[in-house]
Amino acid sequence: MNVILPEYMCFWYGEFPTNLETTIRNAEKHTFDGIVTPIANPLFSREFDNEKISEDHKVFTRPAMLVSQSRWNVNIIPKITDALDCDSSDDAVRKYSKKVLEQELKYAQHVRPYRSILVKLKSGNVLHLARIISRVINSSNIIVEVPLVDPATLKQKWMGDGGGDTGRMCGSDTWTWWNNFRMACDPSIHLSVALEINATPQEFPSWSNLRRWLGEPVRSLITPSYLYMKNDLSYYVLSDDYRIVFELLKKHSLNFMIKAAYIDDLDIRKFPEVVKFLTITHRVDTLRTANYDELVRACQPIRDEISNAIYSKMEDDPVKYRSYQNAISFAMLSKPQDSRVAILIVGAGRGALVRAVINAKRLTARQCKLYLVERNENAVFHLRALKKELWPDLDIDIVLGDIRDYMPPEQIDLIVSDLLGAFGDDCLYPECIYPTQKYAKPNAIYIPSKITSYLNPVMTTLHHYKAAKQGWSIYVGSPYEVYNIAEPEPVFEFSFPSPAVDSVEYEQHKRLLFKAEQNCVLHGFIGYFECILWEGEMISILPKTFTTGLMSWSPYYFPIDIPQYVKSSDTIELNFWRCATDTKMWYEWIINRPILCTIQNFQGLWWSADKR
Structure with missing residues (x-):
């Protein structure tokens, strides 16, 4: 079962339709792939305590036979009733909401087994909701609708604009809503985010706050229909003011949900162009990065023979x-x-x-x-x-x-080598190249002449899920679907030739300190390298000095087995070792702050590079 919906799909997101088949056909006329619709009629009030009334209210939605099973599987995403409040302080409301939610989840799984269900978060108080969702999380894909801005913030602003108090906003950080829900459910590959643009750009969170969504499994973007305007060429496109979110998430595998109360409210001439704009624009960005978020175990440079396909x-x-x-x-x-x-x-x-x-x-x-x-x-x-x-x-x-x-x-006058790994020295570059100095001329030139490795802490839900599923190791990953908690810092440096080759230290240690800018979750570290070939000619996969067009390397992902919650302004202290024996080389790392963890990859348990 795959949490990701088919890529580049567009859905109409609206109210409860009276006729599913007709609504789906109308959506298809607008070139939508399907609809997002409440699983239950919101006007239908259910009763669970009175036996007679409860019996009458068992028919709470339309019959599943009104549309074919293929329609349910492909063209419909069922949505749980918004009005439910499983975490209400009112016992009666909480118990009622719990029963309704359980009923709707059960029916959604009946008509759409092992597929997506949309659930909306309305606050950061989500423990009861998360407990119920956890029961179905392994048999359904739960899409969690999260507003970009807390509606309470918007409400207070509107009241302030009307002459009320415009002082401190009372709204909360909606990323925290998602994080609370995700952590309470036990993080799962079957959880994803549908991020709703529910505010004007002037009301958006700060850029550093928005950037955190880069590290989350955002699989859908919900936009109101009125955000799409004619450009100078008379084509309907997303208004420039809102492109910041689109550009931020353009490397994610997104689906799009266009929000309008009723399908007939949409301009039949407008939305084919909108859908075309969304799918084509997003496809251009994602095709360029095909397989970019696949995790592959770091290779054994000496033991593994490179195949013809990899050479190519x-x-x-x-x-x-x-x-x-x-x-x-x-x-x-x-x-x-x-x-x-x-x-x-x-x-x-x-x-x-x-x-x-x-x-x-x-x-x-x-x-x-x-x-x-x-x-x-x-x-x-x-x-x-x-x-x-x-x-x-x-x-x-x-x-x-x-x-x-x-x-x-x-x-030898000139030693040229192609033993660079994604972390610079991980392919045993120092161990293989320093011994050549015994037969190199005193003025011999080495290409590369210096390699430097770098690390920075990241929040990357997708990489963490995959590493946990595939088995802990060092992985060749990517910087996409990653939130960089802090800027990269240099780790190890090796220069060639060495003035004291007989005393070169292959085992090294570095203590690194990073400052978190926002509340976030630490999932591990991304490793890069920067290399001076000779006399200023450089190749680099470090973001700040990245060599444009370079394709040979993707960064390394150094995971931690237990993610850590990091608060804004917290210091992350990392100790990182390059370890070596006569037979192998490996890395070990441990986080001292904010929470002390166990040594990761101890004695090369997850990954090591054999020397022979």
């Missing part, structure tokens, strides 16, 4: 190899023009990095001797074929083996 994907990155080519060219130009440059290429793969070296050689008109070292036997077959067919006149030696066991027949 890695090599389809012109930005990366153009950057390498520029750095190699600069390095060659620093050598005397009449000199012969001995170049060692570590991790030659199927030849993409070799081509960058050969291109640089031709651009600089330098004489070169190339030593290609690759441990993947299948990749070496490619290299030998390339040498025979494309590079027969070049002076190239191809070596099958581990760089740590290799000794070239001469001293």
Whole structure:
């Protein structure tokens, strides 16, 4: 069962229709995919205590047979009655609401088994509601409707505009409503958010407050029909003032719900254009990031052999190899023009990095001797074929083996390597490259010449759900559907060559402090790297210095098994270790503040990189 509805769908969100089939057909005329409708007639008052009246009131909604089962499955999202208050301070109201909610949930599951049900939050007092919803959370997908702004805030503002007290607003943070509900239910992949735009842009929360929704499973956006206006070309689009929310969530897999009391109230000429605008615009953004939120376990750089398909994907990155080519060219130009440059290429793969070296050689008109070292036997077959067919006149030696066991027949001028991981040093870059200094010339150049890893704390509900389901590990993740609690800070730095290579510390520790800007939930840390190839030529996946167009790496996700609630202005203290033995390397991390947790990935239990 999948919590995410089919992507790019648009629904009409309205009142209880008297004829479901007719309403669905009308919605389809407006190019909507379906409707969001109350599961029960809101004018129907149910009685549970009086036996005779209760018997009469068992028929509280339309018969399910009025539409086909496929209509229920695809074209209808049932909505729980808004007026219910399961957390009322009035015992009678609370008990009545509980019984009605249970009845409606049971019927919704009957007509639409294992599919979505919409439930609206009206406050942060949600414990009784969450308790009831928890009973069905594993057999239904619960879409939680949350207003962007607390209606109480809007009500007070309107009263103030009318001459009342315009002092401190009484409304609360609606993200807190959702968080209370989510935590009380026990966070589940079957919970998602439908965020309702219920205020003007002037009434929106602050930008830092809005950004928290980036880390939440927002799967639907509810917008009133009047927000869509004609642009200069006479096409209906979302009003520019409201685009901030749309742009904020454009990387989420969103469905759209257009709110209007009755389907006939909609302009039949207007909404085909609106639906087209929403779906096409959102599709452009999401297609560009296909599979971006998939979590893949970090690879074993030495143990795992790279397949032909992965090589093909890695090599389809012109930005990366153009950057390498520029750095190699600069390095060659620093050598005397009449000199012969001995170049060692570590991790030659199927030849993409070799081509960058050969291109640089031709651009600089330098004489070169190339030593290609690759441990993947299948990749070496490619290299030998390339040498025979494309590079027969070049002076190239191809070596099958581990760089740590290799000794070239001469001293090396230039060491070029392609062993960078998403965290910089996670593919054993220092362990593999520092030993080459024993046969490098004193003025040898290393490309890359410096790598720095970075970490920042994040709230990412989706990544946490997936990591918990797939098993705790270090994952190759993404910065989408992620709320960055604080800016990244540098962790480990390795420079090449090292002035004291015999005393290089492969085991390192760093203590990092981060300041939270908003109340949020800490789910772990995102890891990046920044790399100086040589003389200012840089490649980076760090957001602030990101190399435009770079595709070879996605950031790492370092999870924590138990999420922590973090308050605004709290300090997050992280201790992070790079650990190493003769046989493996791994990372460990522990949070000291705001709440002390256990050591994560202790002794490499979740993930480690084998050295052989």
